[in-house]
Amino acid sequence: GYVVFLTLLENYDQTEQNQKADAIIVLTGGQNRIERGLELLSKGISTELFITGVNQAVSKKDILALAPKPDKVPDCCITLGYKAETTIENAIEAKEWLDDKPDIKTVELITSDYHIYRAAVEFRAVIEDVEFRLHPVPDMSTQKNAEHYFRTTSNEYNKFLVRVLSVI
Secondary structure, eight states: OHHHHHHHHHHHHTTTTOOOOEEEEESSSSSTTHHHHHHHHHHHOOSSSSEOOOOOOOOOOHHHOOOOOOOOGGGGEEEESSSSOOOHHHHHHHHHHEEEEETEEEEEEEEEGGGHHHHHHHHHHHOOEEEEEEEEEOOHHHHHHHHHHHHHHHHHHHHHHHHHHOOO
16 A cells, blocks of 8 residues: 555646646645745636645745745735644634635645645545645655655555545
8 A cells, every 4th residue: 555655646647737726725834835835826826825834923924935936926815824733724724714715616735745645635524515636746855865755655654544544
């Protein structure tokens, strides 16, 4: 199972990643996740960006400073969620945000590559009637160190299995 999981991570089909979506949701905690969300927003993939799990000390100004092209990012459409500390809490916080936006039916879900499948399970278990398009972001810290890569991916695989079995 772990080998299949690694194969899925390495060969993820990214054909849907440049299609329009009603919203973009980014889970904090990994390299380049927020930057990718801002990039997609600046490209017009969506007009709504929700970032869940933001540290209390971080402001929208701090987030905008991460944008590759800050002048192309509309800060009006960025919402920061400060409640979540876990992936399950990310899904709950995103649901609360989506409850006020009934027109959102497609979401670009952004998190690290090793985390994308468990995040999808959590979000799909909590949020119904929304199509989640998975947008994994390569985590460079795991790719630079083989031991760290295998520790991180095996830990995530085990969490993924537990969550899949618990929602079935």
